[in-house]
Amino acid sequence: MKAKITVAAEMKIGSIDRRMFGSFIEHLGRAVYGGIYEPGHPLADEDGFRSDVIKLINELDVPIVRYPGGNFVSGYDWLDGVGPVAERPKRLELAWGVTEPNTFGTNEFMRWCQKAKTAPMMAVNLGTKGPDEARALVEYCNHKSDSKWSDLRIKHGYKDPWDVKLWCLGNEMDGPWQMCSKTATEYGRVANEAAKMMKWVDSSIETVLCGSSSRYMNTFGEWEQKTLEIAYDNVDYVSLHQYYGNHSNDTPSFLAKSLDLDDFIYSVICVCDYVKAKKRTKKQINLSFDEWNVWYHSNGAPFERWSTAPDQLEDIYNFEDALVVACMLITLLRHADRVKVACLAQLVNVIAPIFTKTGCGSFRQTIFYPFREISKYARGVALNPIIDSPKYDCKEYTDVPYLESIVTYDEEKDEVVLFAVNRSMDEKMILDINLLGFEGYKPVFAESLEGFDIKAENTFDSEKVDMKHKELPAEEGKGFVAELFPLSFNVIRFKK
Numbered sequence: 149m150k151a152k153i154t155v156a157a158e159m160k161i162g163s164i165d166r167r168m169f170g171s172f173i174e175h176l177g178r179a180v181y182g183g184i185y186e187p188g189h190p191l192a193d194e195d196g197f198r199s200d201v202i203k204l205i206n207e208l209d210v211p212i213v214r215y216p217g218g219n220f221v222s223g224y225d226w227l228d229g230v231g232p233v234a235e236r237p238k239r240l241e242l243a244w245g246v247t248e249p250n251t252f253g254t255n256e257f258m259r260w261c262q263k264a265k266t267a268p269m270m271a272v273n274l275g276t277k278g279p280d281e282a283r284a285l286v287e288y289c290n291h292k293s294d295s296k297w298s299d300l301r302i303k304h305g306y307k308d309p310w311d312v313k314l315w316c317l318g319n320e321m322d323g324p325w326q327m328c329s330k331t332a333t334e335y336g337r338v339a340n341e342a343a344k345m346m347k348w349v350d351s352s353i354e355t356v357l358c359g360s361s362s363r364y365m366n367t368f369g370e371w372e373q374k375t376l377e378i379a380y381d382n383v384d385y386v387s388l389h390q391y392y393g394n395h396s397n398d399t400p401s402f403l404a405k406s407l408d409l410d411d412f413i414y415s416v417i418c419v420c421d422y423v424k425a426k427k428r429t430k431k432q433i434n435l436s437f438d439e440w441n442v443w444y445h446s447n448g449a450p451f452e453r454w455s456t457a458p459d460q461l462e463d464i465y466n467f468e469d470a471l472v473v474a475c476m477l478i479t480l481l482r483h484a485d486r487v488k489v490a491c492l493a494q495l496v497n498v499i500a501p502i503f504t505k506t507g508c509g510s511f512r513q514t515i516f517y518p519f520r521e522i523s524k525y526a527r528g529v530a531l532n533p534i535i536d537s538p539k540y541d542c543k544e545y546t547d548v549p550y551l552e553s554i555v556t557y558d559e560e561k562d563e564v565v566l567f568a569v570n571r572s573m574d575e576k577m578i579l580d581i582n583l584l585g586f587e588g589y590k591p592v593f594a595e596s597l598e599g600f601d602i603k604a605e606n607t608f609d610s611e612k613v614d615m616k617h618k619e620l621p622a623e624e625g626k627g628f629v630a631e632l633f634p635l636s637f638n639v640i641r642f643k644k
């Protein structure tokens with residue numbers, strides 16, 4: 149089959165905020181304990197941080213990590229996780245039915261961020277706690293000294309403030325599974341007061357309002373509208389969460405899920421701008437897509453209630469999941485003008501690109517690769533592509549383009565990069581690439597994820613699902629022609 153993509157240097161969607169390649173560590177399963185933190189592990193450093201895991205995270209180049217939850221945060225007392233470790237209480241953790249030892253808390257996370265070369269994105273508890281505890285945590289983290297909470301941090305051994313810039317106002321507060329879930333009006337008021345006081349403590353921070361926990365909540369749309377109407381002036385972003393699965397083993401529909409994602413993002417932009425119009429304000433609310441991924445393999449897996457760090461949500465990903473993750477990232481890039489923050493949920497062990505065995509090694513899951521390549525090469529601006537592709541119908545969608553693609557331009561490196569997924573199960577795609585306004589640019593590097601069984605997985609012994617080098621696209625007329633393997637994710641870089 150043939151397809152065509154055309155971009156023009158002047159047709160920019162928007163600049164790509166590096167924070168679009170963020171991730172997430174929750175106190176859940178083995179994300180913290182046995183994931184990033186495992187004192188006594190042969191590869192743990194003096195703080196108990198696993199250096200093999202940090203190495204893999206560096207490979208992904210993750211600029212921000214959201215913490216400490218997730219559902220966990222709605223019952224979390226941050227004071228349990230600071231100060232002398234021996235004095236910290238063990239707690240029944242109601243979100244996930246486990247025992248939280250609290251041996252890892254805010255300061256350990258900040259130290260870990262420094263070592264992992266990433267920045268914290270903190271969430272405050274607006275479930276069982278409220279605005280007062282939230283502003284105290286900002287003071288603890290960000291205020292220099294000479295106040296109750298900043299002095300407590302200093303007493304705990306951390307003289308310099310952590311200077312956390314991005315703060316989530318709770319988590320999924322519309323979900324009945326959330327501790328102290330709320331109506332839109334209840335949440336809007338609490339979030340507004342919390343954000344206001346947090347910004348009074350430190351005016352340099354940005355805040356993220358919880359959007360609906362999914363676009364399939366009955367209150368979706370109305371929730372965003374009502375909460376924004378109340379909290380607009382004190383928030384900077386609204387959050388979106390979305391996970392997909394291939395429950396009915398229908399690969400063509402699964403691969404088309406990014407169409408749903410695109411629609412979701414567009415709908416939330418519309419609600420934000422509706423409230424903006426209603427308020428007659430110049431202030432624009434942007435989007436923080438702070439939980440997204442494939443999640444379904446591990447659902448319902450048994451674990452021992454009230455145990456500590458059991459195996460929870462340990463999805464083992466396959467090749468088709470990696471293609472869906474690539475399509476989701478391409479879709480986020482298509483909204484680079486409004487999606488300024490995004491977090492792959494999560495980072496280690498729990499629905500994650502990195503998988504460890506407690507006490508042993510680690511490996512890169514299949515979804516690691518599209519994330520790594522796009523995080524590494526999608527820099528600068530996203531260009532608005534004109535795509536001409538054959539389409540297919542499947543059980544869940546009609547008119548699904550076989551080609552999912554975006555082109556980015558990095559002025560600093562003077563590099564144009566094309567990312568493309570061929571969704572066809574059996575036909576290769578001959579892709580015409582036209583780069584208008586990039587005269588003299590030639591392909592210098594091509595690679596792809598292709599040729600695996602759709603259910604192929606990586607393991608501790610073999611990371612067989614990996615990128616491979618490809619032949620460079622041929623020059624034809626004023627453009628280039630690339631061959632995209634059936635079911636493939638492709639990266640082609642062009643330089644002058």
Ligand code: AHR
Nearest residue numbers: 174218219220319320493
């Ligand atoms: O990422 C796993 C869970 O999914 C998070 O705790 C919650 O916010 C979402 O429902």
